[in-house]
Amino acid sequence: MSVRLNHTIVAARDREETAAFLVEILGLPPATAFGPFLVVDLGNEVSLDVAGTDGPVHPQHYAFLVTEEEFDQIWGRIKDRGLTFWADPFHQRPGQINTDDGGRGLYWSDPNGHNLEIITRPYGG
Structure with a gap:
């Protein structure tokens, strides 16, 4: 079996706002609740599990490989x-x-300052 990413936790000051932002911008199905998380399914057996926090959010980088459309x-x-x-x-x-790398890419921030990226070709491709 190869090692594959299954999920990662996205820290958020407001988990509902963050999950809704990700779902709306990326055009994904509504998030589902699972314990303390709102799970944003990326459709490739990977999810972003949004967790609310009262502490500081340390911005992370999340990159999404998407089609041209x-x-x-x-x-x-x-x-x-x-x-x-x-x-x-x-x-x-x-x-x-x-x-x-012959594709297109751009970056933007979510409400917590996470650096989000979409690319149409993997780097080095």
Whole structure:
């Protein structure tokens, strides 16, 4: 058996707001409750398990490999919401997308400051 990621925990000041944000922007089915988590199913046997915290949230990076069509849809939702997006992970190229490795990519932030990314080709591809 190969090792595969099954889930990761996403810390959030407001788990409902964060789960709703992820579901809406990424175009996913509604999150489901499981214990203290709201589970956002990514559809490839991996989930983001959103957990509320009263303490500080330490921003993480979450990258999503998407199709060209999904990229356009997600990018459209980002623009419709008026969210700032960048072509680079250091947020130095606002309002742009990148074309690294022959695909397209962009970065934006969730309500907790997590650095989210969509790409249409894996890096090094």
